[in-house]
Amino acid sequence: MGIDRAFETLIRKYQKEIYYFVLRIVGNEEDAKDIAQMAFVNAFRSLGRFKRQSKFKTWLYKIALNLCRNHLKKSRFQQTDELDPAMATDDDPSRSIIDKEKRLELHRAIKELPEKQRLTVVLRTYKDLSYADVSRILGCSEGAAKANFHFALQKLKKKLGKVYGLQKS
Incomplete structure (x- = not known):
């Protein structure tokens, strides 16, 4: 028992x-x-x-x-392409930072990332796990987890920068 x-x-x-x-x-x-x-x-x-x-x-x-x-x-x-309302809870750190429309664009952009990059972003950003934990969950080295996160952020910045006119195509 x-x-x-x-x-x-x-x-x-x-x-x-x-x-x-x-x-x-x-x-x-x-x-x-x-x-x-x-x-x-x-x-x-x-x-x-x-x-x-x-x-x-x-x-x-x-x-x-x-x-x-x-x-x-x-x-x-x-x-x-719809953001599930359950995803926009207080557990979502982006809620207090950006409005609903921008959150939707962010979620769409994250969905478009390659699987390991997408999972690394979810685990690091939304679940606040260390690179060591991310690497164990995804079965990769800590360096690969860091690289996945870095490349994912670059892609997200490029994609979202274009969406909001913050950078040239």
Whole structure:
């Protein structure tokens, strides 16, 4: 019973965070709920294999990411151009900085990034994870995570600069 209670505590601690991470990847609330729940089920079933070489949070994100990838491959999900209202919550750091229209453009631009760059931006910016944690979740070196973030920011600046007339085409 002790492990069940401890795991319930972990679920309460990370449930919202994992849900919003999954939602940013799959773009659908129902799928995000299912995938987030499955991430916790898989983590519970695999607790014996958790080697503590990384933080539990990092391990859980990796499980969730793998489930997202499987879901996207299986469903060949096409993201819509609409910003899901659930994504624009107080957990969204861009909310207080830019208005809804600019947030929408930012989300569209992020969706257009290559997968590893997009995931690096989501993990670093929205989930405030370290490069070390990002590298463990994505299965790349810390240097590659830094490079992905750097190149993603360059692409976003170029794309959003054109959208708002801040730089020449």
